[in-house]
Amino acid sequence: MIAGRPNRGALLPARLSALTDSRVGSLVFFIIRRILWMIPIVFFVILITFLLMHLAQGSPWDKAGGRQLSAAVVNNLNIKYGLNKPEYQQFELYVWNVLHFDFGLSYQYEGKTVTGLIAEGIPYTATLGVLAFIIIVPVGVGLGVLAALRQNTRVDYITMGFATAAASFPNFVIGALMVVVFSVLMAKWTQHSFFLPAADFGLDDHLIMPVITLALLPIAYTARLTRASTLDTIRQDFIRTAWAKGLTERLVVIKHVLKNSLIPVVTTLGPTFAFLVTGSLIVETVFNIPGIGRAFVTAVESRDYPMILGTTILFSIIIAIANLVVDVTYVFIDPRVRLA
Amino acid sequence: MAQTLLQVEDLHTQFFTSRGVVRAVDGVSLHIDVGETLGVVGESGCGKTITALSILRLVPDPGKIVSGRILFRGNDVVKMDDDEIRDFRGNDVAMIFQDPMTSLNPVTRIGSQIEEAMTAHKRFTPEQAKSRVIELLTRVRVPSAETRAKDYPHQFSGGMRQRAMIAMGLANEPSLLIADEPTTALDVTVQAQIIQLMKQLNRELGTAMMLITHNMALVASLCQRVVVMYAGRVVEEGPVEQIFKSPQHPYTWSLLRSVPRVDEARKDRLVSIKGLPPDLSNPPPGCKFHPRCPFVIDRCRVEEPPLGEVGPDQVARCWVLMRNVSEGDVATAKQSSISVAAAENLKAPVADIGTKSGS
Numbered sequence: 001m002i003a004g005r006p007n008r009g010a011l012l013p014a015r016l017s018a019l020t021d022s023r024v025g026s027l028v029f030f031i032i033r034r035i036l037w038m039i040p041i042v043f044f045v046i047l048i049t050f051l052l053m054h055l056a057q058g059s060p061w062d063k064a065g066g067r068q069l070s071a072a073v074v075n076n077l078n079i080k081y082g083l084n085k086p087e088y089q090q091f092e093l094y095v096w097n098v099l100h101f102d103f104g105l106s107y108q109y110e111g112k113t114v115t116g117l118i119a120e121g122i123p124y125t126a127t128l129g130v131l132a133f134i135i136i137v138p139v140g141v142g143l144g145v146l147a148a149l150r151q152n153t154r155v156d157y158i159t160m161g162f163a164t165a166a167a168s169f170p171n172f173v174i175g176a177l178m179v180v181v182f183s184v185l186m187a188k189w190t191q192h193s194f195f196l197p198a199a200d201f202g203l204d205d206h207l208i209m210p211v212i213t214l215a216l217l218p219i220a221y222t223a224r225l226t227r228a229s230t231l232d233t234i235r236q237d238f239i240r241t242a243w244a245k246g247l248t249e250r251l252v253v254i255k256h257v258l259k260n261s262l263i264p265v266v267t268t269l270g271p272t273f274a275f276l277v278t279g280s281l282i283v284e285t286v287f288n289i290p291g292i293g294r295a296f297v298t299a300v301e302s303r304d305y306p307m308i309l310g311t312t313i314l315f316s317i318i319i320a321i322a323n324l325v326v327d328v329t330y331v332f333i334d335p336r337v338r339l340a
Numbered sequence: 341m342a343q344t345l346l347q348v349e350d351l352h353t354q355f356f357t358s359r360g361v362v363r364a365v366d367g368v369s370l371h372i373d374v375g376e377t378l379g380v381v382g383e384s385g386c387g388k389t390i391t392a393l394s395i396l397r398l399v400p401d402p403g404k405i406v407s408g409r410i411l412f413r414g415n416d417v418v419k420m421d422d423d424e425i426r427d428f429r430g431n432d433v434a435m436i437f438q439d440p441m442t443s444l445n446p447v448t449r450i451g452s453q454i455e456e457a458m459t460a461h462k463r464f465t466p467e468q469a470k471s472r473v474i475e476l477l478t479r480v481r482v483p484s485a486e487t488r489a490k491d492y493p494h495q496f497s498g499g500m501r502q503r504a505m506i507a508m509g510l511a512n513e514p515s516l517l518i519a520d521e522p523t524t525a526l527d528v529t530v531q532a533q534i535i536q537l538m539k540q541l542n543r544e545l546g547t548a549m550m551l552i553t554h555n556m557a558l559v560a561s562l563c564q565r566v567v568v569m570y571a572g573r574v575v576e577e578g579p580v581e582q583i584f585k586s587p588q589h590p591y592t593w594s595l596l597r598s599v600p601r602v603d604e605a606r607k608d609r610l611v612s613i614k615g616l617p618p619d620l621s622n623p624p625p626g627c628k629f630h631p632r633c634p635f636v637i638d639r640c641r642v643e644e645p646p647l648g649e650v651g652p653d654q655v656a657r658c659w660v661l662m663r664n665v666s667e668g669d670v671a672t673a674k675q676s677s678i679s680v681a682a683a684e685n686l687k688a689p690v691a692d693i694g695t696k697s698g699s
């Protein structure tokens with residue numbers, strides 16, 4: 001035995017050794033190129049958001065303070081925030097500021113920067129998203145594999161029945177139902193000794209219901225995809241080869257079925273993660289959570305242009321990074337993948 | 341007297357599909373002696389693969405071994421429990437599949453796939469298994485085996501993959517290697533190399549081999565004995581020279597007439613036999629070959645012939661037998677059977693040609 005040789009079971013060292021110097025080089029090159037690509041992507045995101053905002057009816061001052069402002073006040077506000085300038089100049093100015101990492105001042109919260117507001121919301125949204133993601137991967141994949149290995153049994157039917165149900169209810173319906181059952185009714189039945197909180201949000205047991213609400217749809221989706229992919233893999237010739245070698249069922253499933261069937265699942269986890277972080281706006285609104293999602297919704301409602309642009313840029317960067325992580329992961333889990 | 345290694349007795353394997361029961365293997369009996377090479381021939385869909393998969397108890401759903409015995413050194417494979425069958429597979433009997441492109445795990449290194457065939461069993465220690473991977477790959481003539489062992493299947497050509505499959509099959513020094521059309525998916529030149537390799541390995545290692553093919557030329561060059569299958573049954577069996585010299589079943593005779601030249605192996609579809617093998621969920625009454633047989637008599641349509649002794653170590657399932665057919669009838673049959681080239685020119689479904697010329 002050669003000393004210090006990586007263990008047979010140690011997946012990562014063995015994989016890394018597959019990355020020859022040139023492959024490592026191309027991987028680094030690939031990542032750098034993809035990061036540089038984000039610049040034009042963000043530029044176009046800004047452009048399109050800008051156009052949509054200005055095409056939409058209404059102005060930021062329509063309902064400020066709940067009543068119509070006088071024309072003079074509106075004019076002053078427009079001058080203060082540069083909205084009196086031609087739109088292309090506004091755009092130029094915004095892009096110039098973004099290049100200097102200045103995302104401007106919010107219109108609706110006077111004196112607060114967009115960066116500051118987003119920074120306030122991030123802990124909530126990130127906690128929600130990460131917790132949901134941590135639940136989704138094992139539960140979704142686990143249920144999918146279980147259903148596939150027990151195809152056409154009660155386990156399969158129950159799992160897929162749950163997945164179909166979870167996928168067909170919108171988020172806000174599930175959220176509202178959970179509030180009714182676990183907060184309102186539960187409090188009544190147990191004389192307020194046990195129930196889940198639904199008001200005055202905080203990063204504690206207040207998270208349980210929103211996280212479940214957020215995770216349910218991706219769990220259902222991941223479970224269904226995992227099941228389909230696993231069933232497809234089980235029918236492949238190389239699985240028959242694995243059985244013909246006399247491997248145990250455990251080895252056949254782990255080393256041959258899952259190693260292949262989870263590849264397409266992993267590739268969807270990036271978009272899933274992006275969905276969790278960017279798509280929590282409904283959940284944040286239902287459960288009144290002060291995260292970025294809710295901030296985005298209120299910003300749209302009140303035409304808070306800098307806030308809309310700031311959150312949109314953040315979302316697009318998160319999506320781009322999630323996709324990049326998936327593509328890099330792909331290289332590690334599928335040796336056939338070539339970096340383009 | 342040679343020692344019997346594998347004895348299949350009256351094996352019935354059926355598929356329970358929504359369209360009815362498919363009798364894929366319908367009362368097959370055959371045996372293989374220690375170190376012997378047995379050819380199993382017949383057109384596509386005659387039950388060759390399912391017979392082989394039955395021996396390893398790997399029949400896919402909705403298929404089932406319904407009855408029969410598969411005795412390996414006297415132990416019935418059909419009755420083995422989970423642990424016994426697991427230890428039997430890949431250890432006593434190994435199998436090489438038709439398509440090397442799909443039969444290897446695409447995300448696992450070749451060497452590791454060969455190695456795990458050994459670590460699944462107790463014959464070699466983990467250290468021995470590691471070094472044996474290189475030995476085996478060298479033995480099947482994979483150049484620079486040490487580096488190639490670290491490759492993934494997509495880095496191997498078709499022929500190289502089949503070599504790797506053979507190495508995997510030989511890993512535990514099995515007493516029997518089943519090769520299911522091991523060259524069908526390969527290029528002609530590569531086919532010849534693989535055949536050469538298998539010949540050599542059989543000579544060097546003395547591993548018994550069950551070679552499944554629809555290529556008679558391959559049987560002639562590799563096998564000692566041959567079993568001819570038709571519609572899930574054995575229709576003729578005997579030593580290779582005898583079967584080639586004097587086939588007694590009209591189906592065997594037709595197969596031999598359609599022997600492709602080795603340089604044409606890729607196009608070795610047996611177009612020259614009129615018609616198609618029967619649908620095994622609804623086989624014809626009497627002799628299963630009668631709708632296509634040029635020498636059919638009335639009895640064939642109602643009563644199925646038994647396997648009867650027709651010569652030393654040779655049996656055939658036919659009421660007539662080729663030796664009883666007159667020269668004139670043989671000549672007429674040769675005339676009416678369509679040549680490979682003619683059939684391809686016509687570009688018509690072979691089944692249609694069969695009914696037209698048959699009426």
Ligand SMILES: Nc1ncnc2c1ncn2[C@@H]1O[C@H](COP(=O)(O)OP(=O)(O)O)[C@@H](O)[C@H]1O
Binds near residue numbers: 383390403
């Ligand atoms: N998965 C399956 N489902 C239903 N029928 C099958 C299946 N696999 C094989 N068969 C039937 O079994 C018969 C024998 O197949 P096979 O052993 O693969 O033939 P071959 O002689 O070409 O290897 C075929 O005619 C087919 O109808």
Ligand code: SF4
Binds near residue numbers: 637640659660
């Ligand atoms: S039994 Fe009759 S139909 Fe069948 S092969 Fe013999 S001659 Fe032909």
Ligand SMILES: [Mg+2]
Binds near residue numbers: 385388389390520521
């Ligand atoms: Mg076959």
